Amino acid sequence: MATPTAKPPKEFSAASLAAMQFAAGGCAGFIEVSMMHPLDLIKTRFQIQGGPSDPHHYSSIADCFKKMYRQEGLLSFYKGILPPLLAETPKRATKFFSFERYKNLFAYGNYIPQSVVLTLAGLSAGMTEAIVINPFEVIKVRLQSERRSIAQQKSTFQTAREIVAADGLGLKGLNKGLSSTLGRHGVFNMIYFSFYHNVKGIVPEAKDPTMDFFRRFLIGLCAGTLSSVVNIPFDVAKSRIQGPQPPEGIKYRTCFQTLSLVYKEEGYFALYKGLLPKILRLGPGGAIMLLVYEYSFDWMQNNL
Template sequence: MAVETKQRSVTQLAAMQFVAGGCAGFVEVSIMHPLDLIKTRFQIQRGPGDPHHYTSLADCFRKIYRTEGFLAFYKGILPPLLAETPKRATKFFTFERYKNVLAYSGYLPQSWVFALAGLGSGLTEAVVINPFEVIKVKLQAERNQFKEQKSTYATAREILRKHGFGSQGLGKGMTSTLGRHGVFNMVYFGFYHNIKGIIPENEDPTLEILRRFTIGVMSGILGSVINIPFDVAKSRIQGPQPVPGEIKYRKCFATIATVYREEGFFALYKGLLPKILRLGPGGAIMFLVYEHVFDWLNVHY
């Protein structure tokens, strides 16, 4: 059953949402990161001519394990782990703030309030997370052994030294990151809160967890299906370019058009299966952990 929220100051709510969001992000990334790595590998490959082409999810798992070792599945995990606390804090805290402002206006139906608040939180989240995404994708795209890979700190310094914070540095792919997070969170929060309000709560704690988990899985899957073209564009822009020294993928919508023209419509959905496998249950895990930690803090503090 839901716990009634006590009257608290904005600072107290922010602290509770920061802790609950950080816990949600840490748990989700720790469990689901290997699927994020596989999603990135599928998105940066360009067809059967690619020397590192993967034919299926199982083929990708097998080749990575055989050529790079088990720890390769956790390449690039430190940036998202370091980013998840401020990222999820930003995500959930700003969603609540946008929701309150939009609801207070009284001009929008509640279903729109949830969706637009999700859009706002996603755009805000994207600004926070983009530098970490640039580092993560670079590390995930490397095909050397895990022990041979540069550290996250060394990779960040290298990017900063060569390109700074600009469109080829830690700001690379910002538009596609805005599109990815904005669209995903609009669907994710909008669908979750609207459907959660329609399906009644269950008195049985186990069935109530199952209700929330199922709605969370559906929210994550739907958001993933709708936003993946932006995700593919982000991976192409932030990942290795086809020809060293030449920048083919530079802008979000131009990259989507190029992928569509050269590789076909379904190329815009590369990595969809591992993305769904990650963000379906991953999205549910985030909501469950966030809500339970927030409820626990609300009761005990």
């Protein structure tokens, strides 16, 4: 595995570097979601299910895989993949591009310690990303929560039109659950970028390219895992708000109202539903994103 070259990069304008960062972020997102989407779907199914009395209850990840395969078919594991694929290029591009911009902003004048700069830049980048991605998340969760086979399911664009026709573009429609999405992405990226860049600076770079690849991968894996553990209550709230509501009416309305209600009715551990598939996805997925971004950006700097 080739490691980014140590020779000085070519001179590029600020606009060219920004364009390369944007493109590298898009590549990172597309590859990550293509590989890890089935685990994202399973995470959503766990987060929207009720207790053991729920007729659609899954007792484990294996049980979820088995039931979905039998009842909905093999392609059901890719339900709702089009919205994130359509969104991942601008979403991840926005994440990495805005992180670099915020990092420069907070580092201006050297008034703030570097570790704090990385934390603030990650938080700000995550909240910026959330605003871009939320409409796609609303559509994705609607598609993922349906129990029909994928052949019977409405298309992404039909689903989007239905949401807009029924509830509009605002916080009841295509931007439903925005506050919980802001919390989810803000917290995740605050920890993700801060942990990765701070730890990568502490752990010595390996001389062997393959070993250095695994050094970066392991740090990225830890960053994605830790971020997933801390932000999952916001993820549960987002899935409840954006997913199907009970027949009696709208139950989950805002982020902290939903967190409080889930805790009161289902207990503390309900706020961590879907944690295992989330870690299985965003642990390695987080490492994949960072590595694809870094290697893509380095390749562009040395080949364009």
